[in-house]
Amino acid sequence: MLYTNTSAMKATLCLVATLVLVTACSDDDEASDDTVNPREGYITGKVVDTQGNPIAGAEVVIDNTMFYNNNIIVQTNANGLYEAALPTVGTYAVSASIQHTLNNKTYTLDLASDVTDVLSNEGGVVNFEWKLTGKKPEDMTGYFGASVSVNGAIGSEIYDPENIIFTLEPVGELIDGSKGKTLTMRTGEPYSAEYGSLVDIPLGRYIMTASYEQDGKTISLKIRNMFDASSVYSTSFQLNFEPETVAGDNMAIIEYLE
Structure with missing residues (x-):
């Protein structure tokens, strides 16, 4: 004759159900720590x-x-x-x-x-x-990267700045802690939205150089901060972006001279 302890079985089933319930709640709580939960309203x-x-x-x-x-x-x-x-x-x-x-x-x-x-x-x-580069959507303007406004200094005879080649070599880490890479850039063409600007640069610190071909020869240009009287022209310019400028945020404003 098979003897069944009904009270013991009920207690066991209750314990199992409780464990399952506790486990399920724990899993849900853990998931909610880093999971988006849609809520009406x-x-x-x-x-x-x-x-x-x-x-x-x-x-x-x-x-x-x-x-x-x-x-x-x-x-x-x-x-x-x-x-x-x-x-x-x-x-x-x-x-x-x-x-x-x-x-x-x-x-x-x-x-x-x-x-x-x-x-x-x-x-x-x-x-x-968080994106270091890329075009912003239509409801925003510009790029996620930083920009440089490029201007000819008084006395410069370069009238086609779109043909100046700028080289940006990163110094240290980018703003997100990642390692940057050397960039070779030109400004936009005349009548374009990006004329006179280098755009969408991963924000960091760079050593900037510029070269221009004139009369069959490639010459190195001198660069400085445009609105900084203490900034000295140099063929090897340390480029730092400013959080705010008269022309926009997260940008640098430079001028070049032969």
Whole structure:
């Protein structure tokens, strides 16, 4: 005769069910630490760096496009996550930026979004990525990289600056801590949006040189900061980008002379 201890079986089943429940809750809690959870009526998302690691303290701006100067501003947590509850009326454009210091200068850097459409008050998920280079979407202007405004000094007889070849050799790490590479660049052609500018440069410090072909000979040009009276012309110029200038942010303004 088979003897069954009903009380013992019930206790065992209860223990197993409890363990399963605890395990499931633990898995969900762990996943929620670094996973975006969509919520109706909220805008949520994650912000990562150039290596895909979460960024804490990134600023996310949710702009109510129906009402002037009616923004919601939140910051990402230690896992790069953010969420913001939305009012019942409005449509929303979402942007994000970070601040990062390099060579004792603090730069504000726009982040790339995976959603460029305006969202309703039902909410949605908008993630962001830090990019060193690349064209910004249509609702923004310019590039994620830095830029250089190139100008001829008084006395220069070069009237085709698009034919000047600039070489930028990185000094130290780029702003994201990665290793840069040597760049060879020209400005845009006349009548183009990029005429007189070098654009989309990974932000860092560089040694800049410039050469120009004149009468069949290649000559080295001298460069300096345009609006810095203490800056001395040199054929080997240390290029540093400024967080703010009269012409824009994260750029340098230089002038050349033969």
